[in-house]
Amino acid sequence: MRFSLNPNAPDKRLLDESRRTRAMTWIMAIMLFLTVLAGALGLGMFTATAQLDRQLAGRLTVQIVEPNTQIRDSQAAAMVAALARVPGVTRATEADRARLAELLKPWLGDAGLDPDLPMPAMIDVEMRGGDVGAVERAARAIDPNARIDRHAQWLAPVRSFMSTMSWFAVGLMLLIAAATATVVLLAARAGLDTHRDTIEVLHMLGSTDLQIARLFQRRIAFDTLAGGLLGSGAALGVVWFLQSRMGALGSEMLSGVALQQRDWFLLLLLPIGFALLATFAARISVLRALAKTL
């Protein structure tokens, strides 16, 4: 049997198309819909986690808790100068006191604007690479009581949650892929039962197991691809809609979940990947079943 993609090719007529159901296509559409959603969640979380890592990895705040404003201001100025010299530090700036007072306003009201109110000096430090320990040493050389907050430390639970969600999505995708393979195995076996008489005749006429397996694997591949494109298209539409809604929220963290061009491309590959998986599963299933016959 020669195989071609021509829809009217004679080998396409060997299996009775009237006995074909569309159930497989719809099942695959649902499977791919769920897979693409899980994939989008996973990719979005991976992207957001990476962005969070990039943003937080080199950011820390040095606090100088000194009630004497003169000493505090001179320590702050010395601290900024010293930290700027530490290798890897790209920026060291003292937070604007007016801005700090603004942040405290909900709790202290206008009292926060009182220049006599003892407020710590806050120095924002951004690093690219470099040793955080060197920053700590430089800060403590000026003020042994300086407090150093690593941003990554207090956002660690958030990062951990996002990482867990990423791997949860990966697990979900693997689970759906396994379920898809199982559905294909069952469909291939059902197909063998449905077409048993034709297969027996083909065998007696000298068909090889591979020739027969190809008939099934091609049909299942087409069903999976058709259903997959349908399900993936719907899921990508949902993802695009959700992403545009998230963008409207204006949240810096949620905008990190937005899919990149590479992510969309990877999601588009999923129906093709599943079609290949289905083809392989159908081939294995049919060959194993045929091997039990003479």
Add this chain to the structure above:
Amino acid sequence: MASIVQFENVGLRYGTGAETLSDITMSLNSGAFYFLTGPSGAGKTSLLKMLYLAKRPTRGVIRLFGEDAGALPRARLPGFRRRIGVVFQDFRLVPHLSAYDNIALPLRVAGVHESDIEAPVREMLAWVGLTDRGKAKPPTLSGGEQQRIAIARAVIGRPEILVADEPTGNVDPDMAERLLHLFDSLNRLGTTVVVATHDFHLLNRIPNAHMMRLEKGRLNDPTGALRNPPGER
């Protein structure tokens, strides 16, 4: 003439029951015509199934085209099956395929290019007298027409052996004689023909045919065909 099929003490058992065929020893010569007769249930179909490699013997040795058929790996069976044409008792035409496509099936299975298929299929349709029925599907054909399509399908690949199981069982006497004539003409072209039938009227229609008789799973040899090669008789 060279022996094309040899059975040596062949037995066949289905499951754990008694043997359906016992101690079958025979040798079929290339280019000869054989009738296999016997009452219903004697084991004719079972014997033919072993001959066209649908069953392996439970004991004994079957040599086909010079090789031990029982020891053939599955991968080599298709190649052997393509050398054997089979007319099944129930025709086994593929119901959703046209008569044309049913006849073309062995060529397509063998990988013959589509452009090289039409001419032999048309020739076969003409040979069995169904030129105008090429597009008809089996359920719309009469029993005799289906039988002739089955025969055309069996012979289109120019098999070395043609095996026919009760090919005249579903047709009227005139049609039976016409079908037999088709087998005879194929035999004259050099194909070894084995026809299982319990229709004794047919046996005299092929003068040079040899008769094997199966009774209760054992083979008798009333014409001596199995002891003496046809050429020496």
